[in-house]
Amino acid sequence: MEWILALAIGALTGSGVWLLLRPRTFQFIMGLTLLTYAVNLFIFAMGRLRLDAPPVIDPHWADPERYADPLPQALVLTAIVIGFATTALFLVVLLAARGMSDTDHVDGEERRP
């Protein structure tokens, strides 16, 4: 399972970074989105991968060995919300820039051939 997750994070990050380096705002925001997924999975993985382990501790059965770490799950929720909000905001700015400059180049002007 570690392999699958690591490959998934790697593939998402790689594609995300590739898209970030492209000159179009749409590609840029897609890259940001992929990178958000990668980062969120990474945070989640930092709580170690556990199967069939609940994150909420039962007071009668409080052996930490039996539980998944709940903190990264809380962190990842916060990160998802913040990432979502900032990406949405970026989308608005992207559309405004597109409307004002009539191009979707990140610099607001097409490179002269």
Add this chain to the structure above:
Amino acid sequence: MNPWLQPLPVLPVLLPMMTAAAMLLTRDGQRPVRMALAAVSLALQGVVALLLLAATLEWLPTGWPDGIGVYMLGSWPAPFGIVLVVDRLSALMLGLTALLGTCTWIYATARWDSVGTHFHPLFQLILMGLNGAFLSGDLFNLFVFFEILLTASYGLMLHGSGKQRVSAALHYIGVNLIASFLLLIAIALIYGLTGTLNLADLSLRAQTLYGADRQLFDSAAAILGVAFLIKAAAWPLNFWLPSTYAQACAPVGALFAIMTKVGIYALLRIGSLLLPAGAPAAFGGAWMFPAGIATLAFGTLGMLASIDARRITAYAVITSSGTLFAALGMPGATLTGPALYYLLSSVAALAALFLLLELIERSQPFGADVLAITQEAFETEEADAASLSEQVVGEPLPATLSFLGLSFFTCALIIVGLPPLSGFVAKFSLLSAALRTAEYGAPTLNVWLLVAAMLVSGVACLMALGRSGVRLFWVPEALQIPRLRIREITPILILLSACALLTVRAGPTLDYLDGTAHYLNEPGRYVEAVLGQNSPRLGTTPGPGPAHARGTQP
């Protein structure tokens, strides 16, 4: 111990948050209500910042150990719950934020706040983010407050709209989003390795890491450092800064003068706490010093190459960051005190210059400055000025021109570092402290490099600002005599008097800042205050000692 003083550290976050929430209940058209709310909130924030400053000096009966206030949100003891920590450094930065916030807000009420929507709530939210970042006692909340201040800054950056501004904002937002991802990756990695995000706890845990874990921790710290260096505008991570700062409307540009300093604060804070653990990568001199010199060189060249006065000021922000990196990258704590003094003086002067430039632009014959890239914004201002002319205070006398000229001259003196104002005291104390470190065995080459870089950048800055002063004031065409309002003049006067006060009270200020530097050099005091804290309200026993293994990873 006074129970009324205990919630003091949470107020700088709570006040602007509640004010912003209350403002959103009013319509955007109800400007007087919003302005009244903002005025009350800013006044209270100023009072709270002063009280916290007094508390960290142990002038108030707070009962805080060592003057370090720890506020436990939800009353959970330190490594488990979220804590807000106020110490000398935080209190200083809170005070600076309150001063800068008040000045830029007063300036903005003259005209800029009505150019777009929701200026006042966004302004309160950026203050909340700044205050929170200075108070946060753990890494993740530092990230959250960074995001709050950045998100508010995106809104303020776009305030007033316009093609150039939106284009600059696009780059600014893009770069900062990537920096935020780096921050998250680093935070996750650090949590995965140490099982804690509390800064005090982290400082202890980091010392117990060795082998592969240690290397991984060092890489995590390096990523964290890179994220902060992007925010603090270190070369080569600062290409977003000049156009962003030059394009933002004047009060926002002035407020942004403190934004890069948040990154420097974070580097200083985390560097100080990781010091006994062998501060890795970006937090230590090995990286920070060369980055500082390179940033200084880049800022200097940028200043010389720019024509527009706002871009020169934006590059001056980079130069100021570079000076701080280089100074903080020197070994020992000798330079930290003067560096903090330089930070206070340069933030106030740069903010005043940002505000001033807009007023000076109004005196320029329209269209004379064809190279000014802020023409769009300029045009709308002119229309505004005409419609508001009946509210103008005072007759358009040449007195306004002499005020502008004198203020520009004063700002330039402070930024360049010429006597007699605070800029000189700052640079002089930095240089003399740098020369003193040579006696303690710091690499001599670094000392001379720092001295040379600072002096050369000072000369270049003098040339750039002198040239733009000549271009702005000594023009052959008759200058229009601008109409200034009291609300536009007052903030500049306040900021410049703050610099004058810093000069007059340089001795006590430097003593306080040197105390802060020594305190930062002994992270044990911070760790002790945070982890040794037991909850007085719950009456529990002190939390488990740091030596205990807690919540170990499976």
